[in-house]
Amino acid sequence: MKQQIRPALVLFGLLTVLTGVIYPAIVTGVAQAAFPQQANGSLLVRDGKVVGSSLIGQNFTGNAYFWGRPSATGPMPYNAGASGGSNLGPTNPALADAVKARVALLKAADPANTLPVPVDLVTASASGLDPDISPAAAQYQLGRVAAVRKLAAVEVQALIDAHTTGRQWGALGEPRVNVLALNMALDVASTH
Structure with missing residues (x-):
């Protein structure tokens, strides 16, 4: 069971950082650079x-x-x-x-x-x-x-x-x- 939980938690943490931090930061940065008026409402x-x-x-x-x-x-x-x-x-x-x-x-x-x-x-x-x-x-x-x-x-x-x-x-x-x-x-x- 431990052999399955550890990789699942690592993958969960990796995907959380990737999709919850890195991807939004990149999209926000591109939006601010290319479309600042629209990105700010x-x-x-x-x-x-x-x-x-x-x-x-x-x-x-x-x-x-x-x-x-x-x-x-x-x-x-x-x-x-x-x-x-x-x-x-x-x-x-x-x-x-x-x-x-x-x-x-x-x-x-x-x-x-x-x-x-x-x-x-x-x-x-x-x-x-x-x-x-x-x-x-x-x-x-x-x-x-x-x-x-x-x-x-x-x-x-x-x-x-x-x-x-x-x-x-x-x-x-x-x-x-x-x-x-x-x-x-x-x-x-x-x-x-």
Whole structure:
């Protein structure tokens, strides 16, 4: 029995050091050298303080800000510790009720807006943490944000355009607007 336990413990210790210390150290070192911004959480800083990550959505509810996709995480929105979608199917009455309530909220925030409500403003993403909205969702909110901030629509449009990211490698995904980065730029534009 001792002949079997000793090699097993040595192998266990060796694999623990290899996979628990050496491999993570190498991967962390390569990530820090090649992708330092991403390896450190893609944090966005304003006035020397971290205000969020460009990879995780935040709950903006004020009319002076662009709103992101709804979050299905609990107990609070955009809770990275509880990432996950709502798991409600398209025929589920609870999803239909939630979408109707979100549409009503958007219409109440901007009653003069006659544009169709983009689907990404009323449905949660699979992770519940999506930091981006479609350019159509940004366009839908442009009038409300410009009016509340007393900015010209063309100025807000320029900010949307500056914060719109195209398809990855020109073919993958859809164009998107990072809500936190756009709202940070709006804050700067409003103070000048």
